[in-house]
Amino acid sequence: MRHLLSTKVLSKEQVEQLESAGWMVVQYDAISIEMQQTPIEPGDQTLIFTSKNAVKAFLRSFPKEDFSGIRCLCVGSRAVGMLRERGCTVLEEAPTAEYLARLIQKGYAKDSFIYYCGDRRLDRIPDALDRLGVQWKEAINYKTILNQKAFNREFEAVLFFSPSGVESFTRNNNIQGAMGYCIGETTAEALRKHTNRIIIAKTPTIEGLIAEVVAETNLLNH
CATH class of the missing domain: 3.40.50.10090 (Rossmann fold)
Structure with missing residues (x-):
């Protein structure tokens, strides 16, 4: 089972989409407004x-x-x-x-x-x-507000929704070999300081980002 971290708490339906694609989902809010x-x-x-x-x-x-x-x-x-x-x-x-x-x-x-x-x-x-x-x-x-949290484990994928979310996560964590999925180019620009393994959603929405993860997962499975 592959493990995915979302830096934003997702809806039940969104989590189920990722789980159906074969992911074990861990989630938290990396930032608060x-x-x-x-x-x-x-x-x-x-x-x-x-x-x-x-x-x-x-x-x-x-x-x-x-x-x-x-x-x-x-x-x-x-x-x-x-x-x-x-x-x-x-x-x-x-x-x-x-x-x-x-x-x-x-x-x-x-x-x-x-x-x-x-x-x-x-x-x-x-x-x-x-x-x-x-x-x-x-x-x-x-x-x-950055909600800093350390994860003493590795993930195969991490979802990012804003540059602030990238900053919050990377203050206490190393993305290491994970694929970084970004909601848009601005978020990806912040993540490039830490990794080149980045996929950007074609549609800059949460739904678009999840669809990108599911599509990439399906490609890997075939």
Whole structure:
């Protein structure tokens, strides 16, 4: 029996998918999210979100607001869905922050922005906005806490869902010969500091990552 570690607690159905493919699953939450009161109201600026946690914190901070007419640029279909449910107009839906940064540079040189994000956000969006020379503000509305845990054993596969999850795991563990499955390129970039044995999900969702594991497992079994 091969052993797989997920750095995020999965649903029962997701675990069963992996078990059906022949994996013994160990799981924990490598990070925790602490929501903060959103410090800046949206006003008439274009809003940027690169994570569903930033969207959740934003919507919780203004529970009674009708956001009809609010313009947003967003990463991830789930985050987009939450914004649209509250009336926001999503101008761009991007698969990654890097892709969204390129869209901003190409088509939004006349806008001003608020970037809602976590305390461990990467520099892709700020760098793009600075290069454009536009007005923008940063609004940190959630914190990422690393839940460090040591595993005195080896795994054949480890699932990673964020750069912070990679950092949390590798502070106390060596990935050694395991295959690192990453939800997206940004997560893979963080993992490349520790291994070159990486597979990236074709669709940057939990379901997409699990599908990648199952597909690769089926290939190995034949």
